[in-house]
Amino acid sequence: MTATVSPQTTVLAEQRLEGPARPRKHRLSGKALRWQIGLYVLLIVLALVYIYPFLVQVATSFKTDAAAAADPISLAPQPFTWAAYERLFLNSDFPVWFGNSAVVTVFVTAGRVFFNSLAGYALARLQFRGRGFVFAGLIAVMAVPTVVLLIPKFLVINQLGIYDSYAGMILPLLVDAAGVFIMKNFFESIPPSVEEQARIDGAGTFRIFWSVVLPMARPALITIVILSFQGSWNELSHFVISTQSPELTTLTKGVAALASGQLSQGSQFPLKLAAAAIMTIPVAVVFFIFQRRIMNASEGAVKE
Numbered sequence: 049m050t051a052t053v054s055p056q057t058t059v060l061a062e063q064r065l066e067g068p069a070r071p072r073k074h075r076l077s078g079k080a081l082r083w084q085i086g087l088y089v090l091l092i093v094l095a096l097v098y099i100y101p102f103l104v105q106v107a108t109s110f111k112t113d114a115a116a117a118a119d120p121i122s123l124a125p126q127p128f129t130w131a132a133y134e135r136l137f138l139n140s141d142f143p144v145w146f147g148n149s150a151v152v153t154v155f156v157t158a159g160r161v162f163f164n165s166l167a168g169y170a171l172a173r174l175q176f177r178g179r180g181f182v183f184a185g186l187i188a189v190m191a192v193p194t195v196v197l198l199i200p201k202f203l204v205i206n207q208l209g210i211y212d213s214y215a216g217m218i219l220p221l222l223v224d225a226a227g228v229f230i231m232k233n234f235f236e237s238i239p240p241s242v243e244e245q246a247r248i249d250g251a252g253t254f255r256i257f258w259s260v261v262l263p264m265a266r267p268a269l270i271t272i273v274i275l276s277f278q279g280s281w282n283e284l285s286h287f288v289i290s291t292q293s294p295e296l297t298t299l300t301k302g303v304a305a306l307a308s309g310q311l312s313q314g315s316q317f318p319l320k321l322a323a324a325a326i327m328t329i330p331v332a333v334v335f336f337i338f339q340r341r342i343m344n345a346s347e348g349a350v351k352e
Contacts, residue, residue: 102328109133109322116317132318133326142323144295145302149281152217152298153330156280159222161272165265167223168231169257173240183232189225194285202289216290217298221280227272234268235261270338277334281327299327 103123108116109132110125136142170176171183201220202211210216238261246256262269284300291297297305303323 105321106325109318109325111318113316113318117315120317132322135319136322136326141294141297141302142326145297145299146326148296149299150330151214152221152283153277153280155218156221157273157276159218160224160227160276160280161269163223164227164272165231165262165269166257167228168233169235169261171228171232172235173243174253186225186228190229198285198289201286205290212291212293212296214296217287217296220290221283221286224276224279227276230271231265231268234265238264274335274338278331281331299323303327 104121107123107125108120110128110130112127112129112131115122115126171179171186205211205216205220208216210219242264243256243260246260251259282300283298284304287298287301291301303320306323307320
């Protein structure tokens with residue numbers, strides 16, 4: 049018998065002998081390559097323009113007062129010294145400022161994560177009278193400049209008897225309209241069918257929120273953590289109208305007074321920029337830890 053070899057079998061055999069097909073390299077044309085190189089050069093220049101002031105800040109913090117005044121934009125401290133940091137931590141109230149900011153930031157961040165998620169879930173899922181009015185009021189609050197609310201906020205804090213205390217510093221910041229808005233939109237993106245099985249099993253509203261929906265909202269929660277930490281750590285106007293005691297001074301208030309010359313004489317650029325450099329570290333650390341998870345909508349997706 050004579051075996052018949054089909055053309056398809058011959059092609060397959062040739063492919064096996066030649067090995068797997070190599071992917072073709074995509075070559076850019078001369079014009080497209082020049083555009084791409086120009087784009088990268090522009091991005092590098094913009095990055096340098098943005099980063100250079102921060103590098104000057106860090107470098108100046110290691111200079112002496114005379115060197116900082118003589119050559120303020122140099123990136124090479126000559127001589128190199130830790131004198132500014134030693135004065136901050138050993139001969140100033142900087143540790144007290146840092147501790148107050150840390151306490152306020154931790155409590156405000158935890159409170160915003162909890163209360164913003166509760167309010168966002170209520171606006172997204174619960175049906176109650178006046179729901180649309182509440183949401184409209186939320187949007188209206190977001191549209192009002194913060195400075196307009198400083199005097200009413202001071203009057204309320206003073207009337208409640210919590211002026212110049214940790215309660216006056218923390219309680220008014222526990223909820224923010226932007227955080228509620230973010231959580232509401234994220235909860236609305238979760239299919240209601242996710243909650244039906246838990247409701248059939250007898251779970252209540254809070255149980256469904258806490259055990260079913262909230263774990264799925266991890267990307268939005270991390271976004272709230274970052275925004276709340278950054279906002280409360282960098283807050284200044286609220287602390288100006290809610291405290292007056294030196295022992296309750298926060299970093300922003302203390303560094304602002306330091307930069308304006310109220311706490312020292314002369315320029316003292318290294319001292320001021322050292323305080324500003326230390327102040328940026330916690331926010332940068334939190335952001336770099338959670339940046340990959342911020343508003344990652346792919347997490348918690350449910351296939352119906």
